[in-house]
Amino acid sequence: MPVDTFEEIQPIMLAKEQPSFVRTPTIENTIKRALLYLQAGYPVNFSGPAGTGKTTLAMYTAAQLGQPSLLIHGEDEFGSADLVGGEFGYRKKKMVDNFIHSVLKTEEDVVSRWVDNRLTVACKHGFTLIYDEFTRSRPQANNVLLSVLEERVLDLPAARGVDGYLKVHPNFAAIFTSNPVEFSGVYRAQDALLDRMVTLKLDHYDRDTEIAITMAKSNVSMSEAEKIVDLVRGLRDEKKDGFTPTVRAAIILGKIVKLSGAKVSSADKGFVEYSLDILDSEINTSHEKTNGEIKKRILNVIKNIC
Ligand SMILES: Nc1ncnc2c1ncn2[C@@H]1O[C@H](COP(=O)(O)OP(=O)(O)OP(=O)(O)O)[C@@H](O)[C@H]1O
Ligand SMILES: [Mg+2]
Structure with missing residues (x-):
């Protein structure tokens, strides 16, 4: 049975000042552009070969937005539940009788319990979603992002028990990173998804x-x-x-x-x-x-x- 209380994944607050983060003119410029696109409401995708600073720049840029962030790492096994949420159900209950000390009752059962995953939490509260290496997830798993980024609506499975969709909070922001498609273990992202974000192509630093x-x-x-x-x-x-x-x-x-x-x-x-x-x-x-x-x-x- 669907229940109407949800557990939530907690966001993290990234520090705006990061002493070991290096800001040279090249980096300043990349961050300035990324923040401008995000401010205009467009998601940003840092794309480039291994070791070009994608994840570091994504985290630093997210920190500059000054709101809580949620981090996801793309992977082959991902399904949409890993983004949106799903039903998880195991509960162990221990009952100690205060009057009859020898009575101890342990109950274990499985109850359907919806748990919101990171994308849902970020859309609901207006947090920043950092989706690292999103092209390591199969394109079907990422389909749910299309309506989030375009219509600002998140489709939710009926099992969540309330409305079938969630209106995306105006503060919601998304920052992606990806390796070029020639890299092994990387899927080609659907054009429709790439079309909805601004891709900053990075190369090795100067x-x-x-x-x-x-x-x-x-x-x-x-x-x-x-x-x-x-x-x-x-x-x-x-x-x-x-x-x-x-x-x-x-x-x-x-x-x-x-x-x-x-x-x-x-x-x-x-x-x-x-x-x-x-x-x-x-x-x-x-x-x-x-x-x-x-x-x-x-x-x-x-x-x-x-
Ligand atoms: N601006 C920066 N200031 C300090 N360190 C940095 C900066 N940019 C990158 N680095 C360092 O360079 C290394 C590579 O950066 P990062 O891990 O972000 O690359 P990446 O493009 O995400 O690589 P991969 O594709 O392998 O995940 C890391 O050790 C990171 O700490
Ligand atoms: Mg990385």
Whole structure:
């Protein structure tokens, strides 16, 4: 039996000021545009290859809206219940008799209990929905978003027990992130959905931004960060064998340099070893020739840069 009391997923309040968030002119500009589109009532989709800052920018932009947020990660197994909500029903009841101490009764039963999921909660209260990697969910699971974004109405299953639809709160905002369709495990989003959002296409950050991020996240000095970033960018710019190390590799290498006390130099055996481990981890191949080739290229770039 449907019930009229709902449990709700609780939102989170993201801090507007995030000390480790780096704001360079490129980032400022991206955020300014995203906030403008959101203010005009359009959802924003940060789209780009791995490690281009999509999730970080989505969270930071959501924080700037100053209202509670709900986060969803897209995945293959998703159905619309994972967005809207569904019936969950298990209850355990323990009864202790205050008069007859030896009486303890435990009841377990299954009752239909509707639980609103994140999209419904965000639409109802006017929260911000951050839907990370939304194209990892099958397109059918995301169909429910079409009327939310266009007609500002959410269709709800009859099992929820009240009106069949919910009018979307005027403060509701949606921020998406997605990998380009060529990435494995990614579905092509339906055109109708893409048509209802503004997509900001991101690429790897510029050199200055990557240096600033590496310094902020690993605490290495400017000159160390410069060399580490040039190493990563040098390999990425070769665009060979699908080997595209990201700013993540620069952050990890920076943290290891800091922790181990290694010198950012081709003369430091430890640094060369760590660079090989970390940069080589970014490519997933057991092809011996490719592996050997990449190792050689990493060593070459290290020699040229530091
Ligand atoms: N503006 C920023 N300030 C500080 N750190 C940042 C910033 N942008 C990105 N980063 C850092 O760079 C790394 C990659 O960013 P992020 O995880 O957001 O990328 P992504 O595009 O979501 O990657 P993926 O597609 O793999 O999920 C993270 O470690 C993140 O903390
Ligand atoms: Mg991400």
